[in-house]
Amino acid sequence: MIELLWILLTLAILYLLALRGRTGHPELQKLRGWNYTHRGLHGPGVPENSLAAFRAAVDHGYGAELDVHLLKDGGLAVIHDSKLERTTGKPGKVEDLTTAELKDYPLEGTDQTIPTFQEVLEVFAGKTPLIIELKPEGGNHAALCAAACKAMEGYEGIWCMESFDPRCVLWLKKHRPDIIRGQLAENSLKYPKNKLPLPLKFILSYHLENFLCKPDFVAYDYPTRKTLSNTICRKLWNMEMVSWTIRSPEDHETAVKEGWIPIFEHYLP
Numbered sequence: 001m002i003e004l005l006w007i008l009l010t011l012a013i014l015y016l017l018a019l020r021g022r023t024g025h026p027e028l029q030k031l032r033g034w035n036y037t038h039r040g041l042h043g044p045g046v047p048e049n050s051l052a053a054f055r056a057a058v059d060h061g062y063g064a065e066l067d068v069h070l071l072k073d074g075g076l077a078v079i080h081d082s083k084l085e086r087t088t089g090k091p092g093k094v095e096d097l098t099t100a101e102l103k104d105y106p107l108e109g110t111d112q113t114i115p116t117f118q119e120v121l122e123v124f125a126g127k128t129p130l131i132i133e134l135k136p137e138g139g140n141h142a143a144l145c146a147a148a149c150k151a152m153e154g155y156e157g158i159w160c161m162e163s164f165d166p167r168c169v170l171w172l173k174k175h176r177p178d179i180i181r182g183q184l185a186e187n188s189l190k191y192p193k194n195k196l197p198l199p200l201k202f203i204l205s206y207h208l209e210n211f212l213c214k215p216d217f218v219a220y221d222y223p224t225r226k227t228l229s230n231t232i233c234r235k236l237w238n239m240e241m242v243s244w245t246i247r248s249p250e251d252h253e254t255a256v257k258e259g260w261i262p263i264f265e266h267y268l269p
Helices: 002-018 051-059 100-104 117-124 141-151 166-175 198-205 228-236 249-257
Strands: 036-038 063-070 076-078 130-134 159-163 181-185 217-221 240-246 261-264
Touching: 036 240, 051 063, 051 117, 063 117, 063 141, 076 117, 076 141, 117 141, 130 141, 141 159, 141 166, 159 166, 159 217, 166 181, 217 228, 228 240, 240 249, 249 261
Parallel strands: 036 063, 036 261, 063 130, 130 159, 159 181, 181 217, 217 240, 240 261
Antiparallel strands: 063 076
16 A cells, blocks of 8 residues: 555656746746737738738737748748648648748738748737747658747847647757747647547646656647646746637636736737
8 A cells, every 4th residue: 555655656746747847037027918819810801820910910019829830942931720721722731832932822812821930020020029839740840940940030029939749849948948938738638639649648738748848838728728737837837828719808807817828819808
């Protein structure tokens, strides 16, 4: 019996230690106190992740979360899906395009086309903060991270990088520890459509990779945010927590009261 208790105690301690991220980044506090639009301030006639949506976010004084993909020619595009059909109505993957070809892909039937990362940075120009999600595809995580970090050299403003893929967060830890880095997550055990293997779902849902990647913050799916691991990250290890995607003023108020940095869409806070 005593041996079993020792085993359980050891496992509990290892669990707690595994969740510990990095705290004390001197720039982290600058991300607080802002409302972040999800893929820009989009809506009818203003596509997500479009220059129009990002201009609207800046005009309203909001920060923005946006998605970055690596192109065939080494350029960077801002679009959520790797597959182009949902946002442009055309087949193919954004990773197979060149920078010049982006202008051939109108977004949601409007005159807006897939923007380059540089175009988006010029819209914000340090006016409001950015949460930059790295979207690797086909094992290009290292090249994507390197290109995105290079694009941010000399940018004056508040920004951070995050990814669902722990390999991106680990790359930032190893190669650019000065950058604020975040681990995106959701309780994928509650989402049957998520096709990850069950052990990987468990690890990523409950932040068991934190010991390796040492993120500065965790960005978690709002509806499934109430997990023991999130509580431990916030209460025990004093990590910053970001919540996405919030879709009502009531949920926004709840998230802020609970201490989450809010990423929102479809309403104005």
